[in-house]
Amino acid sequence: MKQAKWFVHPITVFILSTLALAISLFLYIYWYVQVSTGLKSVIDYYRLDARQFFEAQTWVVILILSLLVAVILTGILIIFIYNLKTLQLYRLQHTFINNFTHELKTPVTSLKLYLETFAKHELPREEQLKYIGFMLQDTERLSENINSILNLARIESRVYKGHFTQVDLMETIERFIAGNTHLFGNCKIRVENPSNEATVHPVIVPLFEMLLMNILTNAMKYNLSGKPSVDISLEPGEHALRIRFRDNGVGISKEDRKRIFRKFYRSQSDDLVTTGGSGIGLYLVQQIARLHRGKVIAESEGPGNGSVFTLILPRKTPKGGPKGGADESD
Amino acid sequence: MRATEKSRILIIEDDAHIAEGLKLNLSLQGHEAAIADSGTEGLRLWKEYNPDMIVLDIMLPGLDGLAVLRHIRLEDEKLPVLILSAKGEPDDRIKGFSYGVDDYLAKPFRLEEFLLRIDRLLTRASWNRDRLTATGQEEPGEMQNYTFGGNTIDFTTLTAVCRQGTIRLTEQETRLLRIFIANRGKPLSRKTLLEVGWGYSGVITTRTVDNFIVRLRKYFEDDPQNPLYFRSIRSVGYRFDHP
Numbered sequence: 001m002k003q004a005k006w007f008v009h010p011i012t013v014f015i016l017s018t019l020a021l022a023i024s025l026f027l028y029i030y031w032y033v034q035v036s037t038g039l040k041s042v043i044d045y046y047r048l049d050a051r052q053f054f055e056a057q058t059w060v061v062i063l064i065l066s067l068l069v070a071v072i073l074t075g076i077l078i079i080f081i082y083n084l085k086t087l088q089l090y091r092l093q094h095t096f097i098n099n100f101t102h103e104l105k106t107p108v109t110s111l112k113l114y115l116e117t118f119a120k121h122e123l124p125r126e127e128q129l130k131y132i133g134f135m136l137q138d139t140e141r142l143s144e145n146i147n148s149i150l151n152l153a154r155i156e157s158r159v160y161k162g163h164f165t166q167v168d169l170m171e172t173i174e175r176f177i178a179g180n181t182h183l184f185g186n187c188k189i190r191v192e193n194p195s196n197e198a199t200v201h202p203v204i205v206p207l208f209e210m211l212l213m214n215i216l217t218n219a220m221k222y223n224l225s226g227k228p229s230v231d232i233s234l235e236p237g238e239h240a241l242r243i244r245f246r247d248n249g250v251g252i253s254k255e256d257r258k259r260i261f262r263k264f265y266r267s268q269s270d271d272l273v274t275t276g277g278s279g280i281g282l283y284l285v286q287q288i289a290r291l292h293r294g295k296v297i298a299e300s301e302g303p304g305n306g307s308v309f310t311l312i313l314p315r316k317t318p319k320g321g322p323k324g325g326a327d328e329s330d
Numbered sequence: 331m332r333a334t335e336k337s338r339i340l341i342i343e344d345d346a347h348i349a350e351g352l353k354l355n356l357s358l359q360g361h362e363a364a365i366a367d368s369g370t371e372g373l374r375l376w377k378e379y380n381p382d383m384i385v386l387d388i389m390l391p392g393l394d395g396l397a398v399l400r401h402i403r404l405e406d407e408k409l410p411v412l413i414l415s416a417k418g419e420p421d422d423r424i425k426g427f428s429y430g431v432d433d434y435l436a437k438p439f440r441l442e443e444f445l446l447r448i449d450r451l452l453t454r455a456s457w458n459r460d461r462l463t464a465t466g467q468e469e470p471g472e473m474q475n476y477t478f479g480g481n482t483i484d485f486t487t488l489t490a491v492c493r494q495g496t497i498r499l500t501e502q503e504t505r506l507l508r509i510f511i512a513n514r515g516k517p518l519s520r521k522t523l524l525e526v527g528w529g530y531s532g533v534i535t536t537r538t539v540d541n542f543i544v545r546l547r548k549y550f551e552d553d554p555q556n557p558l559y560f561r562s563i564r565s566v567g568y569r570f571d572h573p
Contacts, residue, residue: 102389105416109438110347116441117351121358131354134347224392 010087014080018073025069029062092264096279099266103145107138137182151210152280155287164202169243170234176209183213187220188229197236201313203292211288211296214281215309219247240294243311252300252307260298261286289313337452339363340381342372342398343414344390348437352385352414352444359445369393373401373529383410383451388417388426396429397525403430404508404526408458410451414439476511478559478572481550483507492549502527506542510560510570519567543568 036058114131117123123131154160170193177189193199219230225248235242252260256267264279282296289296292313300307339356343349344367353363364379366372369390376384384402388395399411410432415422418436426434433447475484481492485508488499499507506527509518520539524530528538543562547554561569 102416105437106345106348109416110345110351112438113348113351113355113441117355117358120441131351134350138347221391 010080010083014076017076021069021073021076025065028065032061032065033058089264092279095266096264099279100145100149104142107141107145110138111135148210148280148284151207152284152287155207155284155291158291160204160207160291162204162206164204166200166202167205168198168200169203169208169241170199172203172205172208173212173232173234173243176212177216180213184216184220186227187216188227189216189232190230191232191234193234193236195236199234199236199241201241201315203313207288207291211285211311214285215245218281219245219249219307223247223249225249238315240315241313243313245309245311246306247308248306250307251303251305252298253303257298257300261296285309337361337382338379339448340366340372340375340379340384342366342369342375342384342390342395343387344368345387355441355445356448359448361448369395369398370529372398376402381409382455383412383448385448386411386413386431388413388415388422393525393529396425397522398529399426399429399431400509400526401529404505404512408455410455412447412451414444476507479550479552490549493552494549497549503542503546506546510568511572514570514572517563517566517569521567523567539567 114135117131118128151160170191173191177184177191216230220228227248229248231244231246233244233246235244252267259265260267261282263283265283266279282298286296289311294311294313296309296311298307298309339361341349341352341356341363343352343365346367349365349367353365356363364375364381366375370393372384372386372390373393375381386395386399390398395413395415399413402409402411407430411430412433412435413426413431414435414437415426416437423434432451435444435447474486475482477483481490483490483499483504485504488501488504490497490499506523509523509527523539543560544554547557547560550559551557559571561571563569
């Protein structure tokens with residue numbers, strides 16, 4: 001968006017209108033007082049009964065005027081804040097579109113490159129198969145990107161159709177990792193349950209997997225160590241089941257710990273600006289956690305020291321496990 | 331079109347599929363290619379692999395493509411570099427060209443166009459080489475020496491004449507001086523200096539930069555406490571002031 005001229009800048013407009021309002025309040029009262037003193041002298045001159053006209057009205061008038069002005073001022077303030085928020089969202093959306101375009105363009109570029117290569121050259125069958133494999137992965141990437149956008153819309157508007165099923169989360173996580181090894185490449189992922197208690201919990205499985213996918217790929221993407229690793233530990237407790245994801249990545253600065261869950265938010269951290277990404281991953285994660293009545297919190301011992309994401313899923317029944325509360329679909 | 335001899339091409343691209351596809355096509359075209367999947371790796375291979383040209387992505391993890399380009403341009407003005415980026419807006423292109431790229435192609439691109447552009451860049455680079463070997467001249471265009479205040483820096487011998495007499499400059503000091511001279515009057519952040527000058531990115535402390543500035547001031551400023559040339563700019567970084 002083009003930089004607006006200074007005199008139509010929202011802050012200038014806000015200050016000027018507040019100022020105008022304050023001056024007008026002052027003038028209202030000033031003139032009112034003047035007029036009533038004039039009237040009073042007239043009353044005195046004709047020796048009329050003053051109480052007939054003034055019954056402590058001055059203060060009532062001033063009070064009402066001040067109240068009205070206060071209401072108008074609050075109105076302006078609300079509009080001003082609202083406007084700022086919209087502007088901010090507009091900017092975020094802009095960066096989102098930029099980032100997301102990149103995420104879409106990369107697989108398309110790869111697909112186009114290989115298709116054109118195939119059209120141009122006759123490759124031996126073995127090589128063909130290798131590159132066809134690449135292309136299939138690219139189409140997968142594309143559809144994942146598209147799905148995340150579509151799902152986001154559905155989850156946000158709470159029309160996501162899925163039901164809760166009782167599953168062993170430990171098993172689900174292990175199965176998910178085993179089924180997606182191609183995504184995690186050289187990343188070492190360990191899953192453990194030190195307490196050995198049951199980790200059965202009602203979740204919407206496809207959404208839970210999406211949450212895993214986002215947290216794990218983030219741990220790899222925001223990692224400069226060369227040997228990325230994630231330790232997942234499940235901690236069933238009395239009131240909640242906690243799942244901790246500890247990585248050895250770049251960590252999160254103090255200011256970013258909450259902000260990273262905002263929609264379209266991208267960390268301004270210097271060395272990562274160029275890492276691709278759309279800014280909806282963690283927002284999606286938080287929304288999924290909310291849908292499960294839980295939440296996700298991020299912790300980090302500062303930049304460079306890795307980060308810990310903890311998913312907290314509250315247990316419905318305080319004792320005896322959640323077995324009874326199955327299939328409570330939204 | 332002339333038949334190009336086997337050239338070495340370095341591909342700096344973080345998407346493994348695209349990099350592999352480019353390498354495949356370049357080798358089918360009779361070239362040799364190497365892949366670097368990050369900016370830092372790219373700079374390492376630029377030194378070790380000694381390529382005839384570079385295909386460069388902009389959005390790279392860690393050190394980004396433009397920083398890589400600027401770092402290379404400090405030492406090598408003539409190496410053909412083609413940027414291949416998903417950022418194809420005119421502003422992005424202008425930025426690329428202002429840092430000294432030779433050609434710019436936006437993703438997704440046509441394979442044929444890419445290959446022809448590569449051919450053209452290589453051909454022109456070889457003309458340049460031919461002409462230089464024919465005349466036996468020194469390479470023109472490179473900065474030989476630079477004078478400011480009472481100081482003269484000789485970039486061919488890595489020495490400087492300053493208030494301490496004649497001193498030898500380290501490679502790192504020379505590189506930093508080149509950045510400052512190339513960006514006279516413009517503020518440079520510590521981060522830019524670190525990325526372009528050292529080819530670093532990430533968590534390495536920016537104090538390194540400050541220490542070098544202290545040293546440069548000691549060499550070249552009449553009063554290192556009140557510098558005239560290597561000026562600090564609060565909350566930004568440094569600026570080299572010399573018309």
